Amino acid sequence: xxxxxxxxxxxxxxxxxxxxxxxxxxxxxxxxxxxxxxxxxxxxxxxxxxxxxxxxxxxxxxxxxxxxxxxxxxxxxxxxxxxxxxxxxxxxxxxxxxxxxxxxxxxxxxxxxxxxxxxxxxxxxxxxxxxxxxxxxxxxxxxxxxxxxxxxxxxxxxxxxxxxxxxxxxxxxxxxxxxxxxxxxxxxxxxxxxxxxxxxxxxxxxxxxxxxxxxxxxxxxxxxxxxxxxxxxxxxxxxxxxxxxxxxxxxxxxxxxxxxxxxxxxxxxxxxxxxxxxxxxxxxxxxxxxxxxxxxxxxxxxxxxxxxxxxxxxxxxxxxxxxxxxxxxxxxxxxxxxxxxxxxxxxxxxxxxxxxxxxxxxxxxxxxxxxxxxxxxxxxxxxxxxxxxxx
Amino acid sequence: xxxxxxxxxxxxxxxxxxxxxxxxxxxxxxxxxxxxxxxxxxxxxxxxxxxxxxxxxxxxxxxxxxxxxxxxxxxxxxxxxxxxxxxxxxxxxxxxxxxxxxxxxxxxxxxxxxxxxxxxxxxxxxxxxxxxxxx
Ligand SMILES: [Zn+2]
Numbered sequence: 183x184x185x186x187x188x189x190x191x192x193x194x195x196x197x198x199x200x201x202x203x204x205x206x207x208x209x210x211x212x213x214x215x216x217x218x219x220x221x222x223x224x225x226x227x228x229x230x231x232x233x234x235x236x237x238x239x240x241x242x243x244x245x246x247x248x249x250x251x252x253x254x255x256x257x258x259x260x261x262x263x264x265x266x267x268x269x270x271x272x273x274x275x276x277x278x279x280x281x282x283x284x285x286x287x288x289x290x291x292x293x294x295x296x297x298x299x300x301x302x303x304x305x306x307x308x309x310x311x312x313x314x315x316x317x318x319x320x321x322x323x324x325x326x327x328x329x330x331x332x333x334x335x336x337x338x339x340x341x342x343x344x345x346x347x348x349x350x351x352x353x354x355x356x357x358x359x360x361x362x363x364x365x366x367x368x369x370x371x372x373x374x375x376x377x378x379x380x381x382x383x384x385x386x387x388x389x390x391x392x393x394x395x396x397x398x399x400x401x402x403x404x405x406x407x408x409x410x411x412x413x414x415x416x417x418x419x420x421x422x423x424x425x426x427x428x429x430x431x432x433x434x435x436x437x438x439x440x441x442x443x444x445x446x447x448x449x450x451x452x453x454x455x456x457x458x459x460x461x462x463x464x465x466x467x468x469x470x471x472x473x474x475x476x477x478x479x480x481x482x483x484x485x486x487x488x489x490x491x492x493x494x495x496x497x498x499x500x501x502x503x504x505x506x507x508x509x510x511x512x513x514x515x516x517x518x519x520x521x522x523x524x525x526x527x528x529x530x531x532x533x534x535x536x537x538x539x540x541x542x543x544x545x546x547x548x549x550x551x552x553x554x555x556x557x558x559x560x561x562x563x564x565x566x567x568x569x570x571x572x573x
Numbered sequence: 574x575x576x577x578x579x580x581x582x583x584x585x586x587x588x589x590x591x592x593x594x595x596x597x598x599x600x601x602x603x604x605x606x607x608x609x610x611x612x613x614x615x616x617x618x619x620x621x622x623x624x625x626x627x628x629x630x631x632x633x634x635x636x637x638x639x640x641x642x643x644x645x646x647x648x649x650x651x652x653x654x655x656x657x658x659x660x661x662x663x664x665x666x667x668x669x670x671x672x673x674x675x676x677x678x679x680x681x682x683x684x685x686x687x688x689x690x691x692x693x694x695x696x697x698x699x700x701x702x703x704x705x706x707x708x
Contacts, residue, residue: 323582323614324672327580327696388645
């Protein structure tokens with residue numbers, strides 16, 4: 183069984199992150215930006231670049247061969263591309279764990295990063311790149327002619343229906359935005375550091391696509407991050423506290439390439455992935471000390487909290503209220519500030535932050551005695567990934 | 574500033590057949606000949622029973638609003654100036670759901686369950702799109 187093959191067999195041993203910015207832009211190519219993060223992660227692991235023999239690049243942002251050539255990975259044995267959009271960096275934890283557990287590779291590098299501000303803007307990617315997502319042709323032929331052109335508009339349909347069925351309110355979405363912003367005040371590397379937010383200011387922010395206001399939407403930033411995975415055995419000989427991959431899974435909504443005709447409208451990839459990952463890890467949602475949840479938009483945090491099993495479907499609004507997902511609350515979420523208030527690092531920043539927390543390196547925003555953490559990814563029309571990590 | 578046109582469907586294969594019916598003033602969905610299941614968007618095979626046999630069956634054209642979003646700031650230049658407008662998901666009597674707009678309903682009056690019926694708008698010589706109006 184898969185659970186016996188990878189549970190606790192692989193560890194994250196290195197993390198790296200570049201500075202993040204909007205204006206004037208990184209000044210680097212997206213490849214150079216990602217290589218910077220990769221070099222930092224390899225060094226953090228105490229490895230030499232030539233020891234990297236597996237690479238999982240982010241779709242459309244670089245080829246494994248190019249990373250290998252640039253970094254001097256002379257023995258690249260394993261490479262794969264995982265087409266799950268923002269769910270990729272967490273889905274890659276499972277693939278990397280399988281690779282090292284099986285011996286297909288010894289040290290797997292996973293980089294991700296882009297000039298999300300100075301290059302192609304995040305909000306334009308779906309509208310401009312018809313090959314970027316699995317359902318691209320369907321979106322082109324059945325959504326875009328009617329003015330449904332970009333991710334916030336797709337997901338707003340889900341949020342609106344959730345509000346109708348369960349009474350989720352604007353203030354619930356606002357509570358997510360406020361929690362991320364509050365955490366960013368404790369992260370000097372966050373773009374929104376020094377810019378606190380009130381519910382009044384949140385509610386006054388301009389509407390983009392109802393129910394999403396400007397402050398429900400992730401940042402558009404330049405930056406990159408990377409991590410390195412190896413076997414638990416090798417990890418013990420390296421410098422840093424190994425962070426074990428206890429459980430990992432990925433899943434897809436049905437159908438994954440079309441949003442409207444889902445028999446179960448609120449079922450996403452995480453709905454099936456989360457129970458699989460928790461079963462593999464042998465822990466329950468209640469055992470988790472924090473969660474780094476892919477926060478492309480505020481409602482997606484509420485939906486993933488529900489579908490991951492932290493509460494029942496429909497109870498996510500109440501879960502995030504009253505500081506429920508802030509540090510000190512029942513489940514601190516996105517302690518670095520997330521895509522909403524730290525930077526849009528394609529979800530890889532969430533993995534980096536989970537590792538920092540479990541190593542006890544999170545400074546002012548450290549979750550006390552953090553032992554077990556969850557990280558999720560979300561991409562395309564609701565693809566999902568999840569990993570359960572421990573120190 | 575030059576006007577940027579709204580995006581249009583690519584009229585190839587089954588997509589072309591679907592919009593071809595719209596051009597004739599009919600909303601039709603594929604119905605499986607073997608198990609009777611309706612499907613949308615068009616696909617080669619029935620996901621319920623794997624049958625490749627199907628007919629284009631005329632829809633009643635009636636449905637109800639399932640969900641929507643009100644676009645306050647267009648995210649495609651072709652829709653700049655149309656705001657506010659609302660992409661709406663309509664659940665048809667046949668059970669399939671269609672993404673469109675309810676053209677005679679101001680976005681702030683939309684309600685889940687609101688009955689609507691199809692109407693057709695010719696965009697150019699080739700493309701006619703199915704929109705909805707209040708029923
Ligand atoms: Zn059938």
